[in-house]
Amino acid sequence: MVCAELGFTWVELSILDDPALYDQYWERIPVVLVDEKIIEFWRIDPERLRGALSE
Template identity: 60%
Template structure:
């Protein structure tokens, strides 16, 4: 199986992360893609990098969005 094209950086108890996860999961399922979720709380370097800008999504290794995930934008990035 190939690496997931989407990475969602989040933290437990974050309501924006919950919203982003639902959108990422739905779009990835629709397009047959996979995603990985990484808690920034497990890595001080990620905490330093992203701070309060979570959730952060990356597509194909490049930062795509933060705070909110737009399903249309994500779908477009994955089908471009």
């Protein structure tokens, strides 16, 4: 929803399809990265995500 509001595209990946992603993120799902930096995990706060995308 936040990405659509701001005109950003996003990609959803499954950790089950990539062993390296599984090893790195299995205990943080869901996890949101912006420019390869973790912004949020477990609970996604729309305002924090909006702020990260606006930087």
